[in-house]
């Protein structure tokens with residue numbers, strides 16, 4: 001059985017167990033075959049990597065294989081954020097990017113994301129095609145081609161590249177630099193030891209923002225014994241420092257800087273759903289011309305209420321920024337997801353933690369209000385909602401049972417909630433008469449089941465959770 005499988009976002013594996021130089025070379029060969037079949041050989045590929053263990057060496061192996069297949073390669077000369085690498089595709093009209101990263105996974109993992117010519121995550125059709133080539137190589141039908149790095153650079157097949165400057169310029173065109181500059185903002189930055197180090201602080205400083213403190217600001221492939229995931233539990237130090245310094249915002253990035261974590265000046269964590277609400281509202285209210293918003297099936301319905309008030313359509317996609325990216329390409333002005341991914345149509349269709357940090361600075365500068373103050377104002381117009389995600393680490397048998405209960409759901413009610421809609425966009429979602437909803441789906445990146453709930457207030461949510469967990473036989477967790 002092959003260990004090379006593309007999940008929600010690329011192929012990931014434990015270093016030295018699945019993620020070996022040999023398997024990395026197989027994936028690079030398969031991508032080369034895909035690019036050739038698409039007739040894009042001459043356009044070239046940029047190869048990037050983050051701060052994980054052996055990242056630069058794995059990236060070199062990718063470059064050696066691509067080059068041996070006649071594909072011109074731009075190899076990053078230092079760790080770089082995934083969105084910075086992706087933006088180079090648009091900058092240079094490349095065939096795509098191969099990014100060596102396992103995003104926010106634990107340190108023993110590494111992975112590869114293939115980002116095609118449209119500069120957003122590969123669709124399942126594309127990763128399926130690449131997987132077919134992987135199987136051909138594994139079956140010995142095609143041999144992996146390799147040219148040594150020294151020879152390839154000498155022959156001009158591989159050139160070194162740093163995306164920092166063009167990416168910074170792109171971001172500065174997408175956000176309103178003039179508004180940010182005049183506001184005298186102060187931030188604390190937390191790249192979580194990831195490849196965003198140096199990028200966010202510098203670009204913010206170039207926009208006149210004072211960076212008052214940085215933490216987790218050196219490369220550490222062990223991520224300080226924590227997870228490079230900008231969720232509330234991992235950001236308590238950023239929250240403390242943001243409050244202590246009286247900063248305008250605390251800005252965090254995940255391991256490859258495509259996801260964001262935002263801290264309010266009060267020290268409170270602003271959830272990705274809340275950040276999406278704020279930035280979507282900003283687009284609706286101040287930026288005009290927005291026709292469509294894209295959100296995943298797991299993301300807050302508060303977006304829908306706001307959009308309805310402005311006569312704007314909302315498209316619901318399966319979980320994964322690969323689906324949101326496609327909707328942005330098809331005309332959505334902004335797209336986001338509960339797990340911390342967001343982008344806008346004037347940027348690339350790839351999630352970008354730096355973009356979000358800068359957009360939040362712009363919002364703060366324009367309104368003179370904190371995220372939590374703005375959210376309180378929006379609640380008065382669009383009502384409240386409380387969202388929660390439970391990541392259930394359950395046995396395979398329990399998992400099958402839970403998914404079967406949802407799949408076979410026919411009951412009209414769940415306790416006092418009347419089911420008004422059942423959908424299977426990704427997992428199974430039940431929407432209730434009160435506007436509350438729940439979604440149960442297996443994760444595509446971790447061995448667990450995710451249970452999402454949203455309700456009008458905490459009391460309703462707790463009631464719904466108790467009722468649902470009882471039906472799923474999960475009362476014990």
Ligand SMILES: O=P(O)(O)OC[C@H]1O[C@H](O)[C@H](O)[C@@H](O)[C@@H]1O
Nearest residue numbers: 008009320321339443444445446
């Ligand atoms: O819920 P999962 O299938 O584990 O996916 C969670 C997240 O994984 C990756 O980070 C993807 O890029 C995201 O788009 C996705 O939301």
